[in-house]
Amino acid sequence: MNLELKAVQSASAPLRIEIFENLKKGADSAEIISAKELGFEGNGIFFLQAKKLLLVGIDEWSADCVREAGANITRYAKNLPFKSLSLKAPADNELTYALLLGIASGAYESAIYKSEQKKSALRVVEILGDCKELPKLCKKAQILTQSLNIARDLINTMPQVATPKYIANVCEERAKELGITCEILGHKELEKERMGAYLAVNRASAHKPYLVHLRYKSKNARAKVVLVGKGLTYDSGGLSLKPADYMVTMKADKSGACAVLGIINAIANLKLDIEVHGILGLAENMIGGDAYKPDDVLFSREGKSIEVRNTDAEGRLLLCDCLSYAQDLKPDFLVDFATLTGACVVGLGEYTSGIMGYNEELKTHFETSARKSGELMARLPFNRHLKKLIESKIADICNISSSRYGGAISAGMFLGEFIREEYKQKWLHIDIAGPAFVEREWDINPYGASGAGIRACVEFLESLESKKTLENHAPKQDSKNSKNKNSQKKKA
């Protein structure tokens, strides 16, 4: 369902929405008073049929509450027989944008395989106000919603259909439409690139792996950002097979790659003054006679050998080769997105993504962007003790930790071992395993894929447009501090 968001000076829609602060006593309109007489307790949504009015009670006028209320408005209104609805813009731009984003992206429907599709009459949302910025806010909310939905659709597509090739084709089509470049590396090219770790993960799959390289560049690009996404179209665990209960939803193990496509789509439509590359590492982790095994040793593109002790820790294997490729592009910032570890979900809960990396300022910057965007993210700190746990007796590094604890961080530190010294301060790893796939709808997130990572990263990239921000992080590369002394100390 695609909603048109329209900034208007006077409303013409048949359905009116009134949002009010639930706990505020004495400020109720006549309609709220009559709804309360009919049994409405003030919280949530109440439909005054006779007046064609939807009353929406919120706890406070915060972006979080307003965004969620927006999503609830469309969830409710899409079952009513009206083609359009109208509501007043809240007091400031931040609240207005949050409301618009909630309304537009809360309308997403993931029941794509039901033989009877629910049809909704709702098409247009009129937002009343005379603020000059209103049309711009409508446009941004619409672009972000389209980008979230591109990722959600792809992630929700069943794994038998959404193979690496299928996703590569979708990227190609999107790139054509956006007027950006799209290069696709097939099996042969990946061999030529010596991506031994990536290729091993896909070996037992009936489908071929593809690496997609998207590139958007504006004329006056201020910074070059390379985004990398884990794109496991299915993660069965491989020979270290997942238990049945844990395998369900692993079609969503491609969420990092799909987020990267969504982010590029948003940036190209918003026409930001930056250069953004998107690297999607697409593969499938399956079982079979040709499967890679625990006890195998893999040779990565960066030249490090990796002892495999668990084939279910496959994301880091694919990513270390993609990150190697990404560093050859000489980025100012390098960010990867991955549904990397169950441990991140255990540690932070299913609503929050983990931010990892060596640059404290950069992590804080990304965390701030995430908060502003409405996504929940928290920093997880690296430490030298956890790094010791991924040492191997027979190879340069092992793909799992020798401890059962701290799995999100040790996975992040594994990736960190493939980041060259000059890029250590420019790199961030975002583990989106928690919020990428939603089993109980929350905030603006419908059941199924959420599009985690997209809103936060777009906000981050928008903030890079200001030169000051770039200067904050960039000089670090040459300073003595660029080395993380704790984790980089060579053995004597």
Ligand code: BES
């Ligand atoms: N794709 C999973 C991580 C995951 C778990 C994503 C739950 C979303 C929800 C990843 O490939 C994986 O299986 N990781 C293992 C690592 C372990 C073997 C060290 C895990 O987290 O159990």
Ligand code: ZN
């Ligand atoms: Zn796995």
Ligand code: ZN
């Ligand atoms: Zn995985």
